[in-house]
Amino acid sequence: MAIEDPVLFRRVFKITGGDFQNAGSVSKEIKKALKQLNTDAEVIWRAMIVSYEAEMNVVLYARECEMTLEISQSGIHLVFDDRGPGIPDVGLAMTEGYSTATREMRERGFGAGLGLPNIKKTSDHLEVVSTVGFGTRLDIRLMFPAAVSKAA
Amino acid sequence: MLLEHYSHSIMIDRNLCTGCVICTLACPVQAIRVRDGKADVVKSNQCIDCGECLRVCPHQAVRSMTTKRQDLTGYKALAALPSPVIYAQFGDMHTPNDVLLALKGVGFDYVFDLAVNCEMVFIAIDEYLRRNAAPRPMISNFCPPIARMILKSYPNLVPNILPIEVPRETAAKTARRRIAEDRGIAPEDVGVFHITPCAAKVVSIMRPVGVDKSNLDGAIAIRDLYVPIKNALNNIGEVEDEWILQKSSGVGISWAIGRGSVRGLPNRRTLSVTGVKDVIRILDDVDAGRVEGIDYLELSICPGGCVGGPLVVENKHVATSRIEDLIEQYGVRSRVDTRKVVRQFEQTYLLSSSRFHAQAPEPLDTDLRRALEKMSRIEELTSMLPGKQCGACGAPSCRDLAEDIVRGNATPSDCVFIRVKELEDACAGHRDGAES
Numbered sequence: 058m059a060i061e062d063p064v065l066f067r068r069v070f071k072i073t074g075g076d077f078q079n080a081g082s083v084s085k086e087i088k089k090a091l092k093q094l095n096t097d098a099e100v101i102w103r104a105m106i107v108s109y110e111a112e113m114n115v116v117l118y119a120r121e122c123e124m125t126l127e128i129s130q131s132g133i134h135l136v137f138d139d140r141g142p143g144i145p146d147v148g149l150a151m152t153e154g155y156s157t158a159t160r161e162m163r164e165r166g167f168g169a170g171l172g173l174p175n176i177k178k179t180s181d182h183l184e185v186v187s188t189v190g191f192g193t194r195l196d197i198r199l200m201f202p203a204a205v206s207k208a209a
Numbered sequence: 210m211l212l213e214h215y216s217h218s219i220m221i222d223r224n225l226c227t228g229c230v231i232c233t234l235a236c237p238v239q240a241i242r243v244r245d246g247k248a249d250v251v252k253s254n255q256c257i258d259c260g261e262c263l264r265v266c267p268h269q270a271v272r273s274m275t276t277k278r279q280d281l282t283g284y285k286a287l288a289a290l291p292s293p294v295i296y297a298q299f300g301d302m303h304t305p306n307d308v309l310l311a312l313k314g315v316g317f318d319y320v321f322d323l324a325v326n327c328e329m330v331f332i333a334i335d336e337y338l339r340r341n342a343a344p345r346p347m348i349s350n351f352c353p354p355i356a357r358m359i360l361k362s363y364p365n366l367v368p369n370i371l372p373i374e375v376p377r378e379t380a381a382k383t384a385r386r387r388i389a390e391d392r393g394i395a396p397e398d399v400g401v402f403h404i405t406p407c408a409a410k411v412v413s414i415m416r417p418v419g420v421d422k423s424n425l426d427g428a429i430a431i432r433d434l435y436v437p438i439k440n441a442l443n444n445i446g447e448v449e450d451e452w453i454l455q456k457s458s459g460v461g462i463s464w465a466i467g468r469g470s471v472r473g474l475p476n477r478r479t480l481s482v483t484g485v486k487d488v489i490r491i492l493d494d495v496d497a498g499r500v501e502g503i504d505y506l507e508l509s510i511c512p513g514g515c516v517g518g519p520l521v522v523e524n525k526h527v528a529t530s531r532i533e534d535l536i537e538q539y540g541v542r543s544r545v546d547t548r549k550v551v552r553q554f555e556q557t558y559l560l561s562s563s564r565f566h567a568q569a570p571e572p573l574d575t576d577l578r579r580a581l582e583k584m585s586r587i588e589e590l591t592s593m594l595p596g597k598q599c600g601a602c603g604a605p606s607c608r609d610l611a612e613d614i615v616r617g618n619a620t621p622s623d624c625v626f627i628r629v630k631e632l633e634d635a636c637a638g639h640r641d642g643a644e645s
């Protein structure tokens with residue numbers, strides 16, 4: 058990004074693998090935080106969807122995860138950095154259909170479980186770095202509509 | 210529609226309030242604060258009228274703004290439309306018809322069995338689902354706090370709100386017209402009142418969401434009529450034919466409990482969820498597309514459905530069992546003429562005149578940069594506060610206090626721990642000063 062776009066808000070969350078009791082609470086907090094901004098409902102909804110997917114991945118497959126939420130004037134930046142088994146073939150995991158999504162969820166454009174393609178589809182940018190036996194790092198960006206139109 | 214002059218279903222009596230923060234902690238949308246030792250619904254546009262505060266206050270300081278008996282003056286005729294919950298309030302000895310007759314004895318010229326309208330609504334829901342394939346699930350809008358919650362927190366689900374008129378409104382419309390004709394009086398001279406298990410209906414009558422104007426004149430709490438009805442029940446003798454007021458089957462009566470829709474819509478995939486926490490959870494799931502294959506989602510804010518309303522007398526489990534008995538007794542075959550209801554549906558008589566619009570919450574700041582700065586400040590303050598979530602500052606959590614501070618409605622020294630620290634520091638400073 059050429060234009061200077063400083064991070065104006067940062068909050069770090071911890072997610073614990075296997076903690077089904079609290080699964081979904083981080084995406085809820087994110088939704089709550091974003092609702093305090095005078096921003097578009099669609100981007101809030103997308104942020105909630107991708108963070109829930111990523112959070113569930115951690116709860117289902119990883120041991121623990123540090124999740125960082127950063128917001129700047131151009132958009133939302135989510136980083137999920139987990140300690141877990143890692144993904145042996147990121148390319149395969151990113152292929153469409155490699156998810157346990159229900160029919161209706163797929164119709165609406167996202168899935169459950171290892172729904173990396175869906176995170177990719179629902180976000181504006183996704184980068185996955187994974188080391189087997191160590192962990193996975195998801196770098197997700199969503200742009201505010203105003204920022205998109207300005208950039209265009 | 211903007212809710213101007215939004216009035217509330219509850220009022221907190223400052224003389225009885227001890228500032229104990231029990232309601233503050235219980236409110237699911239964090240609308241209450243204790244300020245200057247008294248609780249107040251300071252975030253009044255956040256309140257969804259769930260009645261949780263009414264339920265938990267140990268000092269009877271939270272009052273429902275329902276119509277009181279002494280306010281029933283100035284009408285030429287009075288009509289009562291009681292929630293079917295009323296049938297479960299007086300034990301096994303009294304039939305629904307007895308209860309309706311007793312209600313008449315209490316001073317209403319006309320009493321209608323609202324459960325009939327509930328049956329009509331089930332048919333209308335079925336018809337709506339048949340004619341409209343999407344969206345799914347449709348979400349019931351009969352419990353007023355549900356619609357408020359969706360408009361405030363789930364803008365994506367606004368199109369899923371079922372546009373069928375609530376039974377009490379269609380019943381009131383019909384009752385008013387019929388009584389006015391019957392008596393030859395003006396429709397506005399007829400007082401039409403809902404007998405209610407919750408205070409939420411009061412707001413839906415006084416300040417309806419989406420609907421232009423309510424057909425009801427007010428709502429009276431079931432518990433305020435409990436004693437007079439009980440007394441009147443003792444004086445009911447043999448019931449003659451013309452005194453049969455109860456016209457519904459078990460289908461309409463089932464409206465009083467959660468899962469009522471399962472009986473009312475046997476051919477649909479339905480889901481019934483009750484209680485504020487579970488309702489929030491399911492709405493989150495529906496919002497995120499995680500609920501599949503459900504046509505109709507019936508939501509009630511009260512645990513167990515309307516039998517769990519804050520203004521009832523009977524224990525909700527006992528009441529549920531009584532309703533279940535009545536369902537069995539009166540059968541699950543609707544007594545309502547389906548064809549007639551479908552005709553009414555086609556004439557849009559049963560469609561709600563509501564137009565629902567999402568209500569965005571008040572942002573921290575309209576400017577994104579400033580709002581984000583404020584959010585950072587809230588984070589910073591939250592980490593400075595002790596995190597004991599004690600409520601002693603009058604806010605429901607440390608984070609809420611931090612937000613209040615940033616919004617300019619509180620100061621850090623409202624936190625007792627910070628204040629003690631400040632006082633200690635002041636004393637230490639004083640001592641140091643004295644020693645030197």
Ligand code: SF4
Nearest residue numbers: 236256257259260262
């Ligand atoms: S009625 Fe419900 S939402 Fe309103 S103040 Fe009371 S507890 Fe909060």
Ligand code: SF4
Nearest residue numbers: 352407509511515518
């Ligand atoms: S569940 Fe029934 S009693 Fe409770 S608030 Fe909703 S409509 Fe009122």
